Amino acid sequence: MTAYYTTLQDILEEAGLHHVENGVALSGVVDGINTMFTTDRKPITDRNFDDTVTVDDFVVFVDGVPVNAVSVNEAFGVIELEKAPKNDSVVTIDYSYASVPLRVVELARKAAMAWIDKSMEGIDPCAPYGKYGREIPGRVVELCTNYAVARLLIREYGFNQDIEGTSKDGYKRLEVVKQDMQEFVKSGGVCGDGSDDLSAGLGAVGVRCDVDLFGDFPDRRHPHNDDCYERED
Structure with missing residues (x-):
């Protein structure tokens, strides 16, 4: 296993290329059926310095209440939620991305x-x-x-x-x-x-x-x- 000398997050933050977004809307149909949503900016980045982007690196909210995400494709900014938000709910996210x-x-x-x-x-x-x-x-x-x-x-x-x-x-x-x-x-x-x-x-x-x-x-x-x-x- 390769021992990396620093983390990608450390590099991005030091370069000023790591950006934090809080309370921004996710793109996707909110109809009580759809569970797939995307971020406007991508790639989604690591926020706990472990060099891996997982569902622990962001928080999705439905009408202001945190909900569970089950998967993420960081390169395309695609997030799958455990349950589909009810029709007309407001779906937002706190996350970070790289430029x-x-x-x-x-x-x-x-x-x-x-x-x-x-x-x-x-x-x-x-x-x-x-x-x-x-x-x-x-x-x-x-x-x-x-x-x-x-x-x-x-x-x-x-x-x-x-x-x-x-x-x-x-x-x-x-x-x-x-x-x-x-x-x-x-x-x-x-x-x-x-x-x-x-x-x-x-x-x-x-x-x-x-x-x-x-x-x-x-x-x-x-x-x-x-x-x-x-x-x-």
């Missing part, structure tokens, strides 16, 4: 974990982290989250908006997290010995303009015109 596809967030996390593992190879005997059921170190969680956030923000905003110096500046965040990684390498990580050689364990950094934002994983290619980003060689 990017969850597969993109998963890919950003995968890239972040690969970057950390590559950087700490030969530096920290404890890397890769989370082996044998061990808890992921807080510093590793922070590095993974921030690197994934940077990649998402670059994908979302690129050079098309005036976000320089703001919380949406993915390039600035990428620069900062790479500096943090240099310090982590210098310290020896969790189990290694410290060193003043910052080049050890860190791949060369260059700037690449490509159609694939996540170039380390050629099986997942999605074109983005004029996307320029830093990557590890």
Whole structure:
């Protein structure tokens, strides 16, 4: 079982791409027979940091009273209720959604974990982290989250908006997290010995303009015109 260094919810919240909606109407026929309803915004996201979207991550109300949901398709925002609401009832929901596809967030996390593992190879005997059921170190969680956030923000905003110096500046965040990684390498990580050689364990950094934002994983290619980003060689 893969030990993930951070959760998708942590990444989305830190990137400002996780949104909460309370008391919004669900779409669907309310006729005393229908039990299937959909959210206007999707995908529905996890709200308890377990990386899985279940019926525990939202609450559906019929005329203000919580009711049971029995299934959810988070990608399409489809929710099945245990019982059909009576004719002319008001059906609402408290839930959260992401403004990017969850597969993109998963890919950003995968890239972040690969970057950390590559950087700490030969530096920290404890890397890769989370082996044998061990808890992921807080510093590793922070590095993974921030690197994934940077990649998402670059994908979302690129050079098309005036976000320089703001919380949406993915390039600035990428620069900062790479500096943090240099310090982590210098310290020896969790189990290694410290060193003043910052080049050890860190791949060369260059700037690449490509159609694939996540170039380390050629099986997942999605074109983005004029996307320029830093990557590890």
